[in-house]
Structures are given as structure tokens and as C-alpha cells.
Amino acid sequence: MKHYLSIHDLPSIKDTVKEAIEIKKNPLKDQALGKNKTIGLLFFNNSLRTRLSTQKAALNLGMEPIVMNFGSEGWQLEFEDGTIMDQGKSEHVKEAAEVISQYCDIIAIRAFAGLEDKEKDEAEEVLSAFTKYATVPILNMESSVGHPLQALADAITIEEHKPAKKKLKVVLSWAPHPRALPHAVGNSFAEMALAHEDDFEVVITHPKGYELNPERTKGATIEYDQKKAFEGADFIYTKNWSSYNDYGKVANTDSSWMITADKMAVTDNAKFMHCLPVRRNVIVADEVIDSENSIVIKQANNRTYSAQVVLKKILEEMS
Amino acid sequence: MKHYLSIHDLPSIKDTVKEAIEIKKNPLKDQALGKNKTIGLLFFNNSLRTRLSTQKAALNLGMEPIVMNFGSEGWQLEFEDGTIMDQGKSEHVKEAAEVISQYCDIIAIRAFAGLEDKEKDEAEEVLSAFTKYATVPILNMESSVGHPLQALADAITIEEHKPAKKKLKVVLSWAPHPRALPHAVGNSFAEMALAHEDDFEVVITHPKGYELNPERTKGATIEYDQKKAFEGADFIYTKNWSSYNDYGKVANTDSSWMITADKMAVTDNAKFMHCLPVRRNVIVADEVIDSENSIVIKQANNRTYSAQVVLKKILEEMS
Amino acid sequence: MKHYLSIHDLPSIKDTVKEAIEIKKNPLKDQALGKNKTIGLLFFNNSLRTRLSTQKAALNLGMEPIVMNFGSEGWQLEFEDGTIMDQGKSEHVKEAAEVISQYCDIIAIRAFAGLEDKEKDEAEEVLSAFTKYATVPILNMESSVGHPLQALADAITIEEHKPAKKKLKVVLSWAPHPRALPHAVGNSFAEMALAHEDDFEVVITHPKGYELNPERTKGATIEYDQKKAFEGADFIYTKNWSSYNDYGKVANTDSSWMITADKMAVTDNAKFMHCLPVRRNVIVADEVIDSENSIVIKQANNRTYSAQVVLKKILEEMS
Numbered sequence: 031m032k033h034y035l036s037i038h039d040l041p042s043i044k045d046t047v048k049e050a051i052e053i054k055k056n057p058l059k060d061q062a063l064g065k066n067k068t069i070g071l072l073f074f075n076n077s078l079r080t081r082l083s084t085q086k087a088a089l090n091l092g093m094e095p096i097v098m099n100f101g102s103e104g105w106q107l108e109f110e111d112g113t114i115m116d117q118g119k120s121e122h123v124k125e126a127a128e129v130i131s132q133y134c135d136i137i138a139i140r141a142f143a144g145l146e147d148k149e150k151d152e153a154e155e156v157l158s159a160f161t162k163y164a165t166v167p168i169l170n171m172e173s174s175v176g177h178p179l180q181a182l183a184d185a186i187t188i189e190e191h192k193p194a195k196k197k198l199k200v201v202l203s204w205a206p207h208p209r210a211l212p213h214a215v216g217n218s219f220a221e222m223a224l225a226h227e228d229d230f231e232v233v234i235t236h237p238k239g240y241e242l243n244p245e246r247t248k249g250a251t252i253e254y255d256q257k258k259a260f261e262g263a264d265f266i267y268t269k270n271w272s273s274y275n276d277y278g279k280v281a282n283t284d285s286s287w288m289i290t291a292d293k294m295a296v297t298d299n300a301k302f303m304h305c306l307p308v309r310r311n312v313i314v315a316d317e318v319i320d321s322e323n324s325i326v327i328k329q330a331n332n333r334t335y336s337a338q339v340v341l342k343k344i345l346e347e348m349s
Numbered sequence: 350m351k352h353y354l355s356i357h358d359l360p361s362i363k364d365t366v367k368e369a370i371e372i373k374k375n376p377l378k379d380q381a382l383g384k385n386k387t388i389g390l391l392f393f394n395n396s397l398r399t400r401l402s403t404q405k406a407a408l409n410l411g412m413e414p415i416v417m418n419f420g421s422e423g424w425q426l427e428f429e430d431g432t433i434m435d436q437g438k439s440e441h442v443k444e445a446a447e448v449i450s451q452y453c454d455i456i457a458i459r460a461f462a463g464l465e466d467k468e469k470d471e472a473e474e475v476l477s478a479f480t481k482y483a484t485v486p487i488l489n490m491e492s493s494v495g496h497p498l499q500a501l502a503d504a505i506t507i508e509e510h511k512p513a514k515k516k517l518k519v520v521l522s523w524a525p526h527p528r529a530l531p532h533a534v535g536n537s538f539a540e541m542a543l544a545h546e547d548d549f550e551v552v553i554t555h556p557k558g559y560e561l562n563p564e565r566t567k568g569a570t571i572e573y574d575q576k577k578a579f580e581g582a583d584f585i586y587t588k589n590w591s592s593y594n595d596y597g598k599v600a601n602t603d604s605s606w607m608i609t610a611d612k613m614a615v616t617d618n619a620k621f622m623h624c625l626p627v628r629r630n631v632i633v634a635d636e637v638i639d640s641e642n643s644i645v646i647k648q649a650n651n652r653t654y655s656a657q658v659v660l661k662k663i664l665e666e667m668s
Numbered sequence: 669m670k671h672y673l674s675i676h677d678l679p680s681i682k683d684t685v686k687e688a689i690e691i692k693k694n695p696l697k698d699q700a701l702g703k704n705k706t707i708g709l710l711f712f713n714n715s716l717r718t719r720l721s722t723q724k725a726a727l728n729l730g731m732e733p734i735v736m737n738f739g740s741e742g743w744q745l746e747f748e749d750g751t752i753m754d755q756g757k758s759e760h761v762k763e764a765a766e767v768i769s770q771y772c773d774i775i776a777i778r779a780f781a782g783l784e785d786k787e788k789d790e791a792e793e794v795l796s797a798f799t800k801y802a803t804v805p806i807l808n809m810e811s812s813v814g815h816p817l818q819a820l821a822d823a824i825t826i827e828e829h830k831p832a833k834k835k836l837k838v839v840l841s842w843a844p845h846p847r848a849l850p851h852a853v854g855n856s857f858a859e860m861a862l863a864h865e866d867d868f869e870v871v872i873t874h875p876k877g878y879e880l881n882p883e884r885t886k887g888a889t890i891e892y893d894q895k896k897a898f899e900g901a902d903f904i905y906t907k908n909w910s911s912y913n914d915y916g917k918v919a920n921t922d923s924s925w926m927i928t929a930d931k932m933a934v935t936d937n938a939k940f941m942h943c944l945p946v947r948r949n950v951i952v953a954d955e956v957i958d959s960e961n962s963i964v965i966k967q968a969n970n971r972t973y974s975a976q977v978v979l980k981k982i983l984e985e986m987s
Contacts, residue, residue, distance in 0.1 A: 058385055066696055066727075068723075068724060068727065070720065073422070076421075076422055076423055076424060077422070077423070078417070078423045078424070078440070078445065078448070078449075079448060081417065081422065081423075082389065082415060082417065082449060082452040082453070083452050085387075085415050085452075086387060086415075086452045086453075089385075089387065089413050094727050096720060096723050096724070098716070098719065098720065099421075099422060102421065102714075102737075102740060103711070103714055103715070103719065103737060104714055104715070104716045104719075105714060105716070105945065108948070111954075112949070112954060113948070113949065114948075114949040114950060115947035115948050115949060115950050116846045116947065116950045117846075119947075120945045120947065121716070121944065121945030121946070121947075122946075122948050125944055125945065125946065125964065125965070125968075126716065126945075128965045128968075129716070129717060129944065129965060129968040129969075130716075130720060132965070132968065132969040132972070133717075133720040133721050133723075133724045133972060134720070134724075208435045208436075306440065306444055306448065307424065307439045307440030307444065307445075308440070308441075308444065309434035309435065309438075309439065309440075310427070310432070310433075310434050310441050311431070311432065311433040311434060312433060312434050312435050316430075316431060326444065327444070327447045327448060327451070330444075330447075330448040330451065331448075331451040334451070334452060377704055392741070395740075395741055395742055395743060396741070396742070397736070397742045397743070397759070397764065397767070397768075398767060400736065400741065400742075401708065401734060401736065401768060401771040401772070402771050404706075404734050404771075405706060405734070405771045405772075408704075408706065408732050418740075418741060421740060527754045527755075625759065625763055625767065626743065626758045626759030626763065626764075627759070627760075627763065628753035628754065628757075628758065628759075629746070629751070629752075629753050629760050630750070630751065630752040630753060631752060631753050631754045635749075635750060645763065646763070646766045646767060646770070649763075649766075649767040649770065650767075650770040653770070653771060
């Protein structure tokens with residue numbers, strides 16, 4: 031594994047989940063692996079969990095994290111080729127990526143979807159350009175269409191909390207939010223869940239018009255009736271996203287889609303998951319997130335181990 | 350000592366001061382204590398001394414500091430329970446504090462008073478919420494009502510510079526400032542000084558209407574005549590604060606309250622102290638801050654050792 | 669060498685270049701030298717290469733970098749003596765520099781020219797004040813009139829790529845840019861090149877009115893005909909700067925000064941250099957920066973080793 035851009039870059043999701051659970055038991059075991067290696071964490075967008083857990087993971091591996099907030103500490107990059115750069119952008123990503131590759135052994139990037147230009151977002155403008163021009167491994171800390179470190183943490187969390195069943199019902203439920211949010215978490219969770227085809231029945235529920243990119247949800251059951259979707263579920267994974275068809279629009283803030291105890295009652299004692307940050311009493315009622323079945327904090331803890339297992343694999347390939 | 354929220358959390362201020370002075374002689378002695386431990390420094394407000402000295406103290410103890418500017422690098426937190434979070438706040442402090450506790454072994458927090466809502470400030474909204482929800486020790490890097498790392502550095506500095514006298518006259522003097530400032534430093538200095546009841550005579554001087562919270566100054570002499578307060582003093586500690594009664598207002602910018610050589614002349618060769626940053630020729634005349642009796646730089650140096658002794662105590666309790 | 673403020677602080681540029689090239693072969697050799705030492709990187713302006721490469725150099729030497737963005741994380745400093753500080757500035761540089769010297773073993777500073785007050789910029793207000801008041805070595809990470817870490821990286825790069833010739837023709841060429849830029853890089857490159865008087869013929873070319881400070885270019889040939897300047901050149905170093913005489917003004921954005929393949933064709937197979945960030949197709953045509961003769965990426969890589977050799981010299985003098 032050179033880069034970690036999507037969960038499909040893992041040689042095996044299942045084996046990686048097992049390895050992460052082993053790392054969690056003894057997180058400092060591989061401190062020699064990253065010694066004298068730097069990881070540059072480049073933030074084009076704000077971050078809490080990703081910022082802290084990726085640093086923690088790097089430190090556990092003996093690496094030196096160097097953090098840079100690209101917008102406020104640097105300047106705007108040009109991503110188009112051949113332009114006359116006489117406007118607001120001071121540097122082409124080609125130079126930036128090649129140069130940073132000389133200072134950092136791994137480059138981690140967070141760059142959200144702008145939600146204005148579907149084609150540009152789908153093309154992963156920032157992540158793709160860094161992957162193209164950098165000469166070191168790239169780690170996706172949430173790009174315009176994916177958040178594979180989150181999805182891997184989700185897989186670890188499900189593995190740790192799954193009931194003894196032959197096939198789990200895993201439900202991804204849209205929930206309302208006042209602002210337009212990207213599709214990255216929804217996409218990556220769906221891809222991760224669908225990669226467990228032998229073990230998970232994957233159901234996605236949302237209002238009509240909130241279909242994710244169908245290429246990323248192939249194999250999932252789309253169910254517009256949220257309560258029906260919840261019936262017998264083992265895991266309820268909640269997330270808002272803006273419309274994909276009417277790209278980036280907030281067509282619906284229908285509060286009846288909020289996750290409540292009433293809805294959780296029809297599941298098979300399902301665990302409640304969310305990537306956080308979460309808006310209480312908008313996305314999910316206090317009664318659910320504060321219940322025993324809520325595993326959002328444990329899920330966030332696994333962000334350290336998903337980052338660590340991925341960095342470990344990248345470092346192993348480098349050495 | 351689990352948390353360090355106020356100077357009263359120290360088992361003994363005097364013993365801690367002695368221990369800090371020992372640490373200062375050999376600051377790298379305890380580097381093994383913090384090995385493989387992270388401290389998250391969360392800044393809700395700007396900082397220079399606290400930012401740098403707390404990192405330095407953590408490094409001296411072998412810890413890994415992880416700094417986050419909450420406002421610009423993260424997002425606004427919700428502190429109220431039960432609200433429908435459909436406005437500007439993206440995450441409840443409950444999740445944030447629990448999550449960060451999984452990445453950081455100690456959480457240090459700077460969150461100033463807003464000076465608009467007295468009750469909220471007195472309740473230490475941010476610090477209290479983190480203390481309530483975090484599962485790791487909390488270090489106060491200046492909260493709405495206290496700055497106990499500063500007060501401990503002040504105690505160390507007084508110990509190092511005190512004349513051989515049975516009882517010291519320690520004066521806390523208000524001085525003018527163009528903007529509304531919090532009460533935290535004044536409060537914590539007063540509390541620290543008043544805890545030395547056998548050794549210090551504590552006098553607080555300010556214009557009428559600038560009384561600090563009387564609960565925090567019980568035992569001190571309030572003297573509205575600044576020059577009278579200075580007579581025979583051994584230490585002059587200066588600080589501006591806005592009105593507490595007419596909460597957060599700047600009722601008085603009377604430049605006659607500035608600390609001048611003329612006023613220092615009536616003291617018993619008193620040392621001049623200030624927590625910095627200080628506005629020259631507003632709070633204090635150049636002639637005083639540049640005099641031999643000014644110990645503000647040495648006082649700032651002790652910020653490293655006050656943070657280090659506190660972190661050492663917290664780490665010792667953890668191990 | 670106590671401070672590194674200008675390239676003239678080096679005991680010998682040539683020997684330092686040789687030492688840097690040795691360090692590059694084995695960058696971790698001196699890790700013990702910086703152990704338990706902190707370097708404070710204070711940014712008054714944005715930065716990418718300098719921010720990352722100086723941290724990397726410090727880490728290679730075993731130091732702990734502490735980064736602070738002065739504007740957004742701290743507050744405005746007062747640089748004038750004797751002022752009544754009742755306006756926007758919260759702290760005098762005297763206190764700031766003395767205090768930071770107690771937390772950091774070396775202080776590195778980036779503070780660009782404001783380009784409004786020529787006298788103030790020429791006096792290096794920020795850098796000079798820190799040098800005056802700090803009690804530890806100061807490292808210039810680009811000041812109002814110089815960028816000596818860049819110039820040293822440039823010298824290393826020229827040494828590595830020079831053809832076998834008795835005397836090299838080194839050309840510094842102005843190129844157009846939409847915004848007003850400082851003179852620091854041009855100044856320091858000229859000073860470095862002119863210090864190689866036995867080895868370099870130094871030619872500076874720019875439109876009339878774009879003369880740099882003549883004191884810094886004494887010994888160079890000023891040639892207003894760009895193509896004539898390029899004839900037989902071995903190195904073309906390009907950089908924009910605003911007018912020095914009509915201080916800080918952009919009098920000319922004549923795109924005919926852009927570096928093109930056509931112009932490079934009259935050189936003696938010259939290498940193309942630029943400090944980056946560079947605006948493509950404004951400063952330089954894609955065809956040149958993407959050509960085999962472009963060494964801008966290698967030049968940026970040498971930023972690590974120029975910082976490292978300078979820090980090594982400072983550390984050696986301290987120990």
C-alpha cells in the first residue's frame with residue numbers, strides 16, 4: 031500500500047481491522063518504525079478528531095508530526111494546468127506537493143468538497159493533485175468524496191461491538207442538518223459496509239432526492255421509509271449530507287428524520303454510531319446519544335487506531 | 350491532585366513553591382515521567398507566555414504537546430444541555446471533552462471570561478464543562494475567573510525575591526487600561542496571597558467601584574488611596590481589571606493610577622510585578638518597569654516551573 | 669556566529685556550503701547536538717517552505733520546534749520606545765523578546781517588509797528589536813530586507829549544479845508580478861552572489877526604475893536589456909520585487925519580462941532558479957519551469973540543509 035486515498039487501497043479490510051485491534055492492545059510496540067520520520071498534516075479545512083488522533087497515531091509510531099493550516103498559515107494553491115497565475119493564487123500545487131515531499135516522509139491532507147462544482151469535487155481536485163505531484167505517500171484525512179480513516183474506524187468499532195449473528199443488518203440513515211454538508215462520510219461508510227458483503231446486509235435510508243452517488247452504493251438496499259429500514263437493525267449509522275443530484279443543496283431539514291428512542295426501539299437492540307461532531311436534538315435526540323447503546327465515543331477512540339494501522343502499513347512499505 | 354483548576358487544588362502552596370524551585374535547578378530530571386504521554390493545549394483565546402511556557406514545561410517532563418486553537422482550527426462548542434443545536438454550534442462539549450480525553454493524557458484549557466454574562470463567567474462555563482465531561486486531568490491555563498498557573502509562578506517569584514522580614518506587605522494594585530479586561534489574574538493573585546496569611550499582609554488598592562468579587566478577597570485590606578497602600582510595601586503587583594459590580598465595564602481609565610517611580614518611592618524598596626503583557630506608560634511607567642526592582646521577566650520565567658511542578662504532580666498521581 | 673541575520677554573519681560562505689553538502693549526505697549525524705533544546709519559530713507572516721524546512725532542520729538536529737503565528741495566536745507588539753501604549757498594541761517587544769528567550773534556546777523570526785515606510789523596513793524593525801532584546805540567538809527566516817536562509821540554499825544549489833568553468837555568469841532577473849513584493853530575496857541573493865567575486869560574474873537585469881538598494885548590489889553589472897543579460901549565462905535566478913526608489917510601488921507589470929524558453933535559449937544552457945512560490949506564466953512560462961534545466965525543486969530541498977548548517981553552527985557556539 032503506497033497511498034491511503036480510499037478504503038479500497040487496503041489489501042484486506044478484515045485483516046486490517048484485526049491488525050488495528052491488536053495495535054490497540056499495545057499501541058507503542060512499533061515506535062521504532064517511524065523514528066526520524068516526519069508526517070506533514072496539511073489542513074485545508076478545520077478538524078478536531080482527525081487533527082488530534084492522526085497526531086496521536088503518528089506519535090505512537092515514533093514519528094514527528096508537523097501541522098500546517100494551509101489557508102491561514104500558507105496561501106491559496108492553483109490546481110489548473112497552464113493558467114496564467116495573475117489572480118489570487120500564489121503557488122501551483124505541482125511545486126507545493128513536490129517541495130513538501132522533500133520535508134515530510136508522508137503527507138496527510140484534509141480538503142473538503144466545496145459543494146459548488148460537482149465535477150471538480152468528484153475529481154478530488156486537491157487530493158488527486160497531491161497524489162499526482164507528491165513523491166511520498168499520501169494519507170486522506172477526508173477529501174471531497176471520501177473519509178476512509180473514518181470508515182476504517184467504523185469497521186473496527188463494528189467488529190468490536192457486533193452481536194453473535196451470521197449476518198448483521200447495518201443501516202446508514204440520513205438525518206437533518208441546517209447546513210449543506212459533504213457526502214464523504216456517507217460514501218466511505220457505504221463503501222466499507224458494502225465491502226463486507228458476506229457479513230452485512232446494508233440498508234441506506236434517506237428522503238427521496240438524497241440518494242448518494244449510485245456508483246458508491248451499488249449493492250445496498252435504498253429504503254425511503256426510515257422506520258422500516260430500522261427494523262431488526264444491529265447498527266444505526268447516522269449522518270447528514272446535502273443533495274447529490276441537486277448538488278450541494280439542502281432540500282430537506284425535516285426534523286422527523288432525527289434519530290429518536292422511538293425509532294431505535296424497532297431495531298434489534300442496535301448500537302448507535304456517528305462520526306462526530308454531531309448536533310444534538312437535530313441529528314439525534316439526547317435520549318439516544320446518551321443511551322447505553324450509543325458507541326460514538328468508542329468509535330472516535332478508534333480514529334487513533336485506524337490512522338495508526340494505516341500509517342504502520344505505509345511505513346512498512348517504505349522501509 | 351487530579352485537576353489543577355485553582356491554586357487551592359495544590360495540597361500545599363508552600364511545599365509546591367519549594368518543589369518548583371528545586372525543579373528549576375534541574376528541569377530535565379523528570380523526563381521519564383511524561384514519556385509517551387500527550388498533553389492537549391486547547392486555546393479558546395490568544396496566548397504567548399502560557400502557550401510557550403506550558404509547552405516547554407511539558408517537554409521538560411518528556412511529554413508530547415499537541416496544540417489546538419479551538420476557534421480557528423476547530424469550531425464553536427455548545428455548553429448548554431438539552432438545546433436543539435440548529436444554530437452556529439457544531440458540537441457539544443460533552444462529546445468534545447470525552448473524545449479529546451482519548452487522545453490526550455492531560456487537557457490544558459485557556460478560556461477567558463466573555464465579560465458579558467457575570468453568572469456564566471463565574472460558573473466557569475468552559476473549564477467546568479471540560480472538567481465534568483473529560484476523563485483525564487484538566488489544567489487551567491486561565492479561565493474566566495482564575496489563572497492559577499500565573500498565581501503559582503507569582504508565589505515562586507515572591508519566595509525567590511523576598512526580603513528577610515517576618516511579615517511581607519504584598520500589595521495588589523489596579524492600574525488603568527483602555528480595554529475591558531477579565532478578573533482572573535487579580536482573583537488568583539489575591540487567593541494565592543491570602544493563602545499565605547501567616548507571612549503576608551495583603552492590601553488591595555483600586556478606585557471605588559473596582560472591587561473584585563468579595564468572596565475571593567476576604568481577609569485582604571481594601572485601600573482606596575493608592576499611595577497609602579504602597580507605604581512600606583515589599584511587593585507591588587499590578588494588574589488592570591474591568592468593573593466587577595458593573596460587570597465588564599470600564600468606568601475609569603484615570604491615568605493617575607499608573608505605577609510611577611514617585612509611588613514606588615514610598616514602598617520599602619518594593620519589587621515591581623506584573624503578569625504581562627503590560628502596556629507601558631499606561632499600566633506602568635517605563636522608569637518603573639525598567640528599574641532594577643522590576644522582576645517581571647523573572648516572574649515570566651517562573652511560568653515554566655509553575656506549569657512543570659503542577660504537571661509533575663498530575664503525572665505522579667496518574668502513574 | 670551568535671545570530672544569523674544576514675549571509676555576512678557566516679564566517680565563510682564557501683566553507684558553510686561545503687559543510688551543508690556534507691550534512692545532506694547524513695542529516696541525522698548531529699542529533700545529539702540539539703537534544704533538549706527548543707527553537708521558537710515566530711511567524712509574523714505566512715510561510716510554507718520556511719515553516720516546514722526549518723522545523724525539519726531542527727528535528728534533524730534533535731531540537732524541539734515550537735511554532736507560533738504571532739498575529740493570529742498572540743497580539744500586536746509595540747516597537748517604539750517611550751510610547752504611551754493605549755492603542756492597539758498589547759505588549760512591547762522588549763518584554764516579548766526577553767520572555768521568549770527564557771522558553772526557547774533559539775528564536776527564529778519571519779517578518780516581512782510592510783512596503784509602506786522605507787526607513788522602517790530598512791531598519792529591520794522586528795528583527796532588530798528581537799536581536800536587541802532577546803538573550804538567545806536569533807535566526808532570520810526572512811526579514812524586511814533579507815532572506816539569508818534562502819540565499820544560503822541558493823549558494824548550495826549553485827555549487828551542486830555548476831558547470832566546470834573558471835567564472836560563472838550568474839544573472840538575477842526581475843520578472844513581473846501583479847502584487848507589490850518585498851526586496852528581501854533579491855537583496856540576499858545579490859549579496860550572496862557578490863560575495864563570490866572570484867567565481868561569479870554577477871549581472872542584475874530589470875526595467876528602469878526597479879533598481880534594488882544600490883548598497884546591496886555594489887559590484888554587480890546592471891543591464892536593462894534582459895536578453896543581453898541572459899547571453900552566455902550559467903544561472904538565471906528570477907524574482908519579482910516592487911520598486912525601491914518609488915518605494916513599494918508596482919510601476920511595471922510588463923509581461924515581456926517573463927522568463928521564456930526563447931530567452932533561456934541565449935544562455936549557456938543555464939539552470940533556472942526561483943525561491944518559490946512562483947506564479948506560472950507570469951514570472952516564468954511553464955516551458956521553462958517544467959524543463960530539465962529548472963532546478964527550483966532541488967533548490968527548495970536545500971532549504972532544509974541551509975537551515976540545518978546554520979542551526980548547527982549556532983548550537984556549536986552555544987555548547
